[in-house]
Every structure is written in structure tokens, then in C-alpha cells.
Amino acid sequence: MLVKHCVISALTRSTSHSPSSTVLRRQQFLVRTLCASRTHLPKLIKAMSSTSEADAESVLRTVTPTLDPKRHKGQAGKIAVIGGCREYTGAPYFAAISALRIGADLSHVFCTKDAAPVIKSYSPELIVHPVLEESYNISLHNLYVLLSGFSEEEKRKVQDKVIGEVDKWMERFDCLVIGPGLGRDPFLLECVSKIMLLAKKFNVPFVVDGDGLFLVTDSIDLVRSYPLAVLTPNVNEYKRLVQKVLNCEVDEGNAGDQLRSLAKQIGGVTILRKGKTDLISNGEIVKSVSVYGSPRRCGGQGDILSGGVFETFSPSESPAILGCIAASGLLRKAAALAFTKHKRSTLTSDIIECLGESLEDICPAS
Amino acid sequence: MLVKHCVISALTRSTSHSPSSTVLRRQQFLVRTLCASRTHLPKLIKAMSSTSEADAESVLRTVTPTLDPKRHKGQAGKIAVIGGCREYTGAPYFAAISALRIGADLSHVFCTKDAAPVIKSYSPELIVHPVLEESYNISLHNLYVLLSGFSEEEKRKVQDKVIGEVDKWMERFDCLVIGPGLGRDPFLLECVSKIMLLAKKFNVPFVVDGDGLFLVTDSIDLVRSYPLAVLTPNVNEYKRLVQKVLNCEVDEGNAGDQLRSLAKQIGGVTILRKGKTDLISNGEIVKSVSVYGSPRRCGGQGDILSGGVFETFSPSESPAILGCIAASGLLRKAAALAFTKHKRSTLTSDIIECLGESLEDICPAS
Numbered sequence: 193m194l195v196k197h198c199v200i201s202a203l204t205r206s207t208s209h210s211p212s213s214t215v216l217r218r219q220q221f222l223v224r225t226l227c228a229s230r231t232h233l234p235k236l237i238k239a240m241s242s243t244s245e246a247d248a249e250s251v252l253r254t255v256t257p258t259l260d261p262k263r264h265k266g267q268a269g270k271i272a273v274i275g276g277c278r279e280y281t282g283a284p285y286f287a288a289i290s291a292l293r294i295g296a297d298l299s300h301v302f303c304t305k306d307a308a309p310v311i312k313s314y315s316p317e318l319i320v321h322p323v324l325e326e327s328y329n330i331s332l333h334n335l336y337v338l339l340s341g342f343s344e345e346e347k348r349k350v351q352d353k354v355i356g357e358v359d360k361w362m363e364r365f366d367c368l369v370i371g372p373g374l375g376r377d378p379f380l381l382e383c384v385s386k387i388m389l390l391a392k393k394f395n396v397p398f399v400v401d402g403d404g405l406f407l408v409t410d411s412i413d414l415v416r417s418y419p420l421a422v423l424t425p426n427v428n429e430y431k432r433l434v435q436k437v438l439n440c441e442v443d444e445g446n447a448g449d450q451l452r453s454l455a456k457q458i459g460g461v462t463i464l465r466k467g468k469t470d471l472i473s474n475g476e477i478v479k480s481v482s483v484y485g486s487p488r489r490c491g492g493q494g495d496i497l498s499g500g501v502f503e504t505f506s507p508s509e510s511p512a513i514l515g516c517i518a519a520s521g522l523l524r525k526a527a528a529l530a531f532t533k534h535k536r537s538t539l540t541s542d543i544i545e546c547l548g549e550s551l552e553d554i555c556p557a558s
Numbered sequence: 559m560l561v562k563h564c565v566i567s568a569l570t571r572s573t574s575h576s577p578s579s580t581v582l583r584r585q586q587f588l589v590r591t592l593c594a595s596r597t598h599l600p601k602l603i604k605a606m607s608s609t610s611e612a613d614a615e616s617v618l619r620t621v622t623p624t625l626d627p628k629r630h631k632g633q634a635g636k637i638a639v640i641g642g643c644r645e646y647t648g649a650p651y652f653a654a655i656s657a658l659r660i661g662a663d664l665s666h667v668f669c670t671k672d673a674a675p676v677i678k679s680y681s682p683e684l685i686v687h688p689v690l691e692e693s694y695n696i697s698l699h700n701l702y703v704l705l706s707g708f709s710e711e712e713k714r715k716v717q718d719k720v721i722g723e724v725d726k727w728m729e730r731f732d733c734l735v736i737g738p739g740l741g742r743d744p745f746l747l748e749c750v751s752k753i754m755l756l757a758k759k760f761n762v763p764f765v766v767d768g769d770g771l772f773l774v775t776d777s778i779d780l781v782r783s784y785p786l787a788v789l790t791p792n793v794n795e796y797k798r799l800v801q802k803v804l805n806c807e808v809d810e811g812n813a814g815d816q817l818r819s820l821a822k823q824i825g826g827v828t829i830l831r832k833g834k835t836d837l838i839s840n841g842e843i844v845k846s847v848s849v850y851g852s853p854r855r856c857g858g859q860g861d862i863l864s865g866g867v868f869e870t871f872s873p874s875e876s877p878a879i880l881g882c883i884a885a886s887g888l889l890r891k892a893a894a895l896a897f898t899k900h901k902r903s904t905l906t907s908d909i910i911e912c913l914g915e916s917l918e919d920i921c922p923a924s
Contacts, residue, residue: 278688279685279686279687279688280685281678281682281686282678282681282682282683282684282685285682286682306675309675310675310678310679313679314679314682426630426631427630467630468627468628485627486627487625487626487627487629487923487924488625488634488661489629489630489631489632489633489634489663490631490658490662490663490664490683491631491632491663491664491683491685492682492683493631494631531923534914535914535917535918535922535923535924536622536625536660536661536914536917536918536923537658537659537660537661537913537914537915537917537918538914539658539659539683540682540683541681541682541683
């Protein structure tokens with residue numbers, strides 16, 4: 193997921209100032225891309241070589257931005273996680289803190305009022321906005337509604353308020369991660385659908401994971417043909433996607449082609465299918481990442497890199513693919529490193545602690 | 559308690575998928591058991607040798623699953639702790655985090671609304687459900703009741719809601735730990751009784767500790783003859799159990815036989831009597847574990863391994879016994895290790911930090 197972010201966000205963010213118009217950012221990106229292509233092309237070609245197994249380390253070196261003292265806060269990445277509800281608070285934290293651990297400058301979380309104090313308590317590094325609402329909460333928060341019954345009008349009012357809170361920030365973000373710990377409250381998911389439309393309006397790239405995939409699987413048009421959308425399903429989430437979109441079962445014997453068809457069917461969004469070997473496709477090419485890794489399957493690894501943000505000047509036509517490859521490679525390296533230290537007791541937090549060392553090992557900051 | 563979990567959960571969990579039917583899981587287990595028995599039998603016989611002191615390390619090696627990169631999240635264990643109220647939040651945390659530190663993939667806590675934010679804040683690794691209700695809380699949460707007074711009907715409504723929240727998850731769990739930090743609120747305990755019935759309906763194994771034992775001692779039929787129930791009383795909890803079930807006092811001179819009679823009297827549930835030497839019986843055999851250990855008696859050690867989850871392919875007819883032996887041995891080793899590091903200042907958290915190293919020392923992950 194990380195690298196998906198990386199490159200996706202790179203599409204819009206590479207020279208971002210806060211605040212600056214998406215259009216301007218995109219123009220600047222194109223210019224830098226052309227300049228950059230001269231220096232990065234050889235590496236890149238190697239990375240995208242015809243072998244289906246990608247050269248993850250080479251891609252990571254390609255997409256990781258050089259640190260520049262002349263830059264100011266925000267230029268190395270401003271991301272927002274949309275997730276965190278009454279039940280789930282760990283997932284959005286893992287996504288948001290991973291972004292910072294990988295080099296992002298600012299990491300926001302938009303969650304429900306219940307989840308906010310808890311997520312804040314995990315780390316003072318995050319900016320947490322308690323703006324989302326769950327059905328059960330609306331009636332508690334609103335005596336009028338409690339007595340009069342929950343009207344459609346009331347519902348719309350609350351919804352508009354939620355969207356308004358996200359709207360005023362949206363333009364500043366370089367990438368969203370939608371879904372970690374989102375839960376499945378119908379009212380909440382309705383709001384998140386509108387947040388996706390908002391992101392598309394501003395051309396803000398987004399990665400969809402966890403409960404965000406539950407939403408998208410039921411309303412595939414939310415992401416259809418949006419080139420800046422990346423889906424990162426695990427085994428079960430992928431199964432539901434295949435059943436819903438391709439009307440068939442997962443075909444392990446033909447995994448690559450099936451993934452390509454799925455991505456193509458959804459209009460060329462990029463999909464990272466997580467597994468023992470990660471498979472990545474945008475409907476055209478298919479790449480795999482199987483280096484490193486750990487046998488531990490503790491919950492949270494799926495979120496761990498959602499928040500990762502890199503800057504890339506990649507001239508590739510499929511930056512999202514590069515993003516996925518780098519994300520997959522880095523998570524796997526960090527997980528492997530954490531496992532050597534903690535063995536069976538390895539937890540997601542231990543893997544996050546290894547992100548920096550793993551990245552430094554692949555592409556030293558100086 | 560750990561090992562009880564281990565083996566108990568193993569009964570249903572060894573090849574569990576999320577979600578998958580208990581029946582399927584149990585069938586899969588039986589198959590794996592048969593396959594495994596060939597390789598594990600020699601070790602096992604040694605472990606179950608006629609000496610009353612068990613070979614805890616050998617049992618641990620027997621019940622600890624080998625890590626398999628082909629597995630996906632959840633297959634190494636999904637457990638849930640039922641506990642955590644307005645007063646107590648540490649105990650359920652210790653139980654749930656220990657499960658993860660010992661190799662489980664997912665660890666849930668079902669607690670009261672007051673306890674949830676606190677338990678969540680201890681660690682982003684846990685999934686905490688704020689669903690239990692205490693008497694004092696019900697009227698606060700319900701305006702109608704506040705105005706009309708608390709009726710039996712209202713009480714039932716709230717109870718049904720609580721059970722419903724647990725019901726929708728129950729089938730996914732491989733083992734429950736019922737009791738850590740539960741408190742003694744009558745309404746809450748009434749709900750927990752129904753949760754036990756629910757677990758039995760789904761054939762989900764459960765370990766009963768702390769205030770769960772207070773509940774069970776007063777309503778012994780809740781666990782009578784349930785083969786997947788494990789009780790883990792400390793000195794005082796054991797004393798009450800003996801008085802209630804055997805109508806006599808604890809007979810230290812005849813501890814083993816008395817424990818056997820107690821377990822037999824409750825229909826063959828497994829009991830781990832915690833003490834300087836841990837005694838374990840299922841109404842037939844009696845085993846003891848006295849290796850390692852620490853002179854520190856800081857609160858929380860009783861909870862520390864409740865959450866532990868292992869996978870075992872044990873062909874034994876008494877996996878719960880093996881579970882108890884392994885749990886007892888591992889906790890004692892971790893406690894001993896923590897004491898060498900922290901001496902008088904050793905806390906339960908320090909012991910949890912030593913679980914991974916202790917387990918690795920006994921059966922290396924790779």
C-alpha cells in the first residue's frame with residue numbers, strides 16, 4: 193500500500209506547497225517529471241523489467257525522495273487517514289504513524305468523536321479530527337432527534353456538517369487512506385462515499401483498504417475509472433471483489449491474469465493483492481513482490497504502510513504500480529527485520545519500529 | 559491458563575479461517591490431529607509420562623504451532639476476552655496482549671463503555687468492543703428509562719442488545735477468556751452467563767478466571783460437563799469452589815485427589831489450581847508444574863496468560879491438560895526471567911515483555 197501512496201501522491205504532490213491548487217501541483221509535477229526522467233530512467237527500466245517479480249529495492253530507491261534542506265514543512269508529504277470508529281482505533285493509528293515513520297511531514301486522521309481521544313493518546317505526532325459520526329451517536333448527540341425520531345433532513349444536516357469539516361482540508365492533502373478501522377455503520381459509510389467524491393473532485397489520490405473496500409465492493413462506481421485510486425485487498429477482501437466484479441471465484445492457477453482483468457474491469461484502477469506473494473496490476477501490467485516477509489500474521493500489517501508517503505519524479509506511465517512495489521517491498525523487509533528480533537511475539541508496532549531502519553538500509557538518507 | 563487456552567483453542571482452531579463454521583474447524587482439527595499424531599506422539603508420551611510433575615518444556619514444544627508463511631491473518635488464533643468494567647481495566651488488557659505476544663493473530667476485548675477507551679489506549683494492537691453494560695449505566699444511557707424508571711422489559715432489551723453484539727462475533731473466535739476485570743455487577747454477570755451459553759452453543763472453548771469464577775461458583779451449571787471449559791482458580795477462588803461443590807474445606811495433604819474429585823464433580827471440566835506448585839486435573843489425571851517461577855506476586859500474573867493462544871496437533875485425549883501444563887510452564891519461565899532483570903520491582907508488564915524470549919528459548923520459531 194505504501195508505495196501505491198508514494199507514487200500516487202507523487203502524481204499530485206511532488207512540489208506541493210501548502211496550500212496550493214491541485215492543478216498547479218500537477219503542472220509542476222509534469223515539469224519535474226520530465227527533468228527527472230533523464231536521471232531516473234535507467235533504474236526505472238530495471239525496476240519495470242519484464243520479469244514478473246519486481247526489483248522492489250530498485251523501485252524503492254527510485255521513488256524515495258531525496259531530502260532537501262531548502263524544503264519546508266509539508267513538502268515531503270501531507271496525508272490523511274479516513275478511519276477510526278467506536279470499535280476500531282488501532283488501524284488508523286498504524287496507517288497514520290507509518291506515514292510519518294517513512295518520511296511524511298504531516299499525518300492527519302479523520303475519525304469519529306469516540307475514536308479521537310484514543311487515537312490522540314497513541315501519539316502526539318498525529319493531527320486527529322473528531323468529525324465523523326455513527327448512526328448510534330447521532331441520536332445520543334441530538335435530543336431533538338431522540339424525541340422526534342431521526343428524520344432524513346436531520347440526517348442530511350449532520351452529513352453536510354461532516355463533509356464540510358473534511359472539505360476545508362481536502363485540497364491540502366497529497367493522498368488519502370480510506371478505510372482503516374472505518375467500521376461498517378451505514379450512515380458513516382454514506383459520509384465516506386461523499387468524501388471519496390470530494391477527493392475525486394480535487395484529484396486527490398486515495399488508497400482504499402479495510403472497511404473502505406467493503407464500501408467500494410458494494411458501490412464499485414465510487415472508484416471506477418479513477419486513475420488515482422488504489423485498492424489493497426487481503427485474501428477475503430479480494431475474494432469478495434472478484435465475486436462482485438467478475439462474477440466468479442478466485443482462480444489461484446491464473447492469479448495474475450485474473451487480477452489484471454479485475455483491475456481492467458474497474459476502469460484501470462491499481463490493485464495490490466496482499467498475500468504470501470503480493471500481486472499488483474493496473475489492468476495492463478502485472479508485477480509480483482515476494483522478497484523478504486515474515487510468517488507472523490498479526491492484525492494491523494495491512495494498515496501499517498497505508499500511510500506511507502513518498503515523493504517520486506518517476507517518468508513511468510504507471511507510478512501507482514511502482515508505488516505498490518516499493519510499499520510491498522518495504523513492509524516485507526521491515527516485517528522480516530522485526531521477526532528476527534521478536535520472533536513469535538512480533539506485533540505490528542514492532543514492524544513499524546523497523547520501517548526506518550529498513551528504508552535506510554535500502555536507500556540511505558545521506 | 560495460557561496452555562489451557564492453547565490446547566482448548568486448538569480443539570477448534572488449528573486450521574480455522576475467518577469466518578468459518580465451528581463444525582468445519584473441528585473437522586479440520588481432527589484431520590490434522592491424525593496427521594500430526596505420527597510426528598508428535600513420542601514427544602507427547604514423554605510429556606504425559608506417569609510422573610506427576612509434567613515436562614512443561616516438552617509439552618510447550620508439542621503444542622506450539624510451527625509458523626507457516628502460507629497462512630493468512632487469523633489462522634494462528636483469534637481470541638476474545640470478556641472483561642473490563644468501570645473499576646478494572648488492567649486485567650483484560652494483560653490477558654489480551656499476552657495472546658498476541660505468544661503468537662495469536664487477533665485479540666479482542668468485550669468490556670463496558672467506560673472501560674473501552676482506557677483499554678484501547680493501552681495498545682493499538684487490541685480490538686476493543688464497548689458493549690457490556692453495568693446496572694448504574696443503563697439508566698444513564700437511556701432517556702426513556704431515566705424518565706419512566708427501570709423496568710424488567712427495559713432490562714431485557716438492554717441485555718438482548720449486549721448479547722447481540724457478542725453473538726455476531728462469537729462464531730469467529732477460537733477461544734474466550736471470561737472474567738479478567740469483569741467486576742461483580744449483577745446485571746453485567748447476568749449478561750456474561752448468557753455469553754457463556756452462547757459460547758457453548760457455538761462450541762467455543764473458554765477459560766474462566768477472576769470474577770468469572772465468582773459467577774461460576776454460584777452457578778456451577780454454567781460450566782458443568784462442558785468439555786471445552788477450563789477454570790483457573792487462585793487460592794481463594796479454589797477454596798470457594800471446593801466449599802461450594804464438595805461441601806468441605808481444602809485438604810492440602812490430599813491436594814491432588816481433591817482437585818481430581820472437584821473436576822470430576824463438575825463433569826470433567828479442566829481445572830488449573832494456581833499456586834507455588836500449579837496442579838492440573840480434568841477429573842481423571844492430575845499433573846503438577848513446579849519448574850521456574852518467581853517470588854514476586856504482583857497482581858495481574860493470573861491474567862497474564864489467559865489470552866495465550868497456541869495451535870496444537872496433539873493426539874492426546876486431554877488437550878486441555880497439555881494446555882494447562884504449557885501455560886503454567888511458560889508463565890513461570892517468563893516470570894523467572896523478568897525477576898532476574900527487575901527483582902523486587904518486577905511488574906506484570908515486565909513478565910509480558912519476557913514471554914516472547916521465554917517461548918523462543920524453549921521452542922525457537924525458526
